């Protein structure tokens with residue numbers, strides 16, 4: 179009989195693992211505590227940036243593995259998931275140069291523009307230094323992508339169950355796992371994939387050793403509803419050269435307007451007891467940024483959304499296996515674009531193949547970051 183896997187968590191990571199495992203003929207059960215499309219975790223909403231512009235070639239390669247899988251998902255389900263809009267990196271000239279070099283080394287198209295050329299092309303967006311246009315960047319339709327992944331997994335035989343909370347996951351004497359649900363049901367399987375996002379710090383320490391410290395924060399981007407929202411590129415404004423917001427600012431057009439956010443600045447929260455009321459001071463700070471740098475949004479009234487980041491000290495992910503338990507965690511605010519490639523990595527681990535050392539449990543953390 180085909181091996182069985184119970185997947186705890188039906189966000190983009192659990193859904194991706196389900197799709198890739200089901201595609202390999204595994205018997206898959208997904209247990210997700212909330213309803214389809216819920217907004218309590220990290221994967222909801224209308225948009226996430228897809229881009230290849232990482233200074234580190236490792237992540238460029240990972241995004242390049244994800245890209246054909248997103249297209250394959252679209253073909254398999256007939257649902258659009260990724261729209262190419264182009265993406266813009268600007269700010270620190272050194273960072274922009276580094277991104278351009280890594281993109282070129284990967285053989286992917288990129289063009290350096292002057293601020294005047296950028297302003298002509300995207301009048302709503304102000305850049306004052308170097309600008310890198312990365313033609314293959316774009317918008318992942320987040321809610322649609324998660325729904326498509328789960329539909330594709332179900333189409334391949336996975337049992338996808340919403341409204342089922344896993345209360346405990348235990349290893350069995352025979353080397354497998356049993357998931358006990360809040361309703362008292364026991365789901366027995368050969369292996370488990372645990373992809374519980376912001377709930378990782380409360381769930382994973384009982385299951386695996388060597389988990390890096392995980393910081394769960396509530397982030398609060400704003401949507402600006404403007405008529406031309408869907409024509410905006412994805413953009414990242416890198417700190418340096420007179421712009422000093424430490425994590426930078428990102429944004430992109432979406433069906434809900436142009437989304438703009440600071441990266442990883444929100445307060446630490448407990449996902450089960452967080453105040454989802456947006457912080458007015460944080461919103462005011464972001465609006466001040468928009469007035470200076472995004473003149474095309476200045477006249478629109480912003481709408482806040484909240485969402486969870488689960489960050490590791492080194493901002494690398496945790497994708498590893500111990501015994502029958504495979505862990506997908508710590509996506510540090512930049513994991514969505516890679517999800518199907520990470521689903522493949524998880525499926526490899528479940529099948530006993532080695533994982534990526536970079537994403538290993540127990541990896542050394544740089545002392546300054548620990």
Ligand SMILES: Cc1cc2nc3c(=O)[nH]c(=O)nc-3n(C[C@H](O)[C@H](O)[C@H](O)COP(=O)(O)OP(=O)(O)OC[C@H]3O[C@@H](n4cnc5c(N)ncnc54)[C@H](O)[C@@H]3O)c2cc1C
Nearest residue numbers: 187189190191211219220221227344375485509513514515
């Ligand atoms: C504001 C914001 C903007 C972002 N922008 C980008 C971007 O532009 N590009 C990009 O690549 N990435 C981006 N990210 C990051 C990306 O969205 C996340 O890395 C990704 O969504 C993490 O998915 P996940 O499956 O790990 O977590 P989640 O989506 O939170 O999924 C975990 C799931 O586990 C379920 N669960 C928890 N406990 C249990 C239990 N006991 N039993 C059953 N189910 C359980 C939860 O209900 C949840 O649905 C952004 C994130 C945020 C918050």
